[in-house]
Amino acid sequence: MKHLRRGFLKLAGGSGALVTLAATGLLKPSAAWAAPWNKNAFESKATADVIKNLGASTLIESKDITITAPDIAENGAIVPVAVTSRIPNTQSIAIIAEKNPFPLAASVDFSGGGEGYVSTRLKMGQTSDVRAIVKADGKFYTAVKEVKVTVGGCG
């Protein structure tokens, strides 16, 4: 009898923990509200329009931005691109494949604890410059790296 009761208590304790887990799990998605998708910038078809729609008027060439990407990408469907910004107070990084139908591929906003680094894989239609635009302290910095694409990956 004693044994049974202990078992029941254990079970009750266990399910209690499960309920708490479920509750926190349910709460999380509502806490993760995204900033509205920047439709104007993402649907721009020319790099100049993308830059304008990102709110950048003047771009400063910077040696403190590193773009890590292959010189020659054999498969345009998967082009690994990483951008590191060593500029203090980096607020956001945008990655642009200049000759893609929609050049802006990604835009990352950082807040408390996010380091100025992002790595992802792009599709590229053809050989093109990959441009990174970094926003720091309200100013816009930029760097460019050419990636040669052997087989396009947009179709």
Add this chain to the structure above:
Amino acid sequence: MADPMRIRATLQGDTADVRILMRHPMETGTRKTASGVVPLHFIQSVIVQHNGKTVMDVQWNQAISRDPFLGVRVKGAKIGDKITVTWTDNKGDKRTDEATVVAGS
């Protein structure tokens, strides 16, 4: 329901190196098959949270590869910290997964 993500968070010094692999078709809206053009379907937003606090808000368009990879770094992380990732695509589908920061090699 979308397939789960694979998230790996390893501590390097005081920075967590977070690698996320999502499963998503990322259709550009231009690919043609025998039955016509495959409609646009891609992840628009990815949010990375560290112990419940948003550290990175990522916006993508269809130029990101299929089954997207995202690598980010989170400063001031400790072993056992929670990294939560949520994506939302242009059809309103969502997926949230969580990982714990582990010691790096």
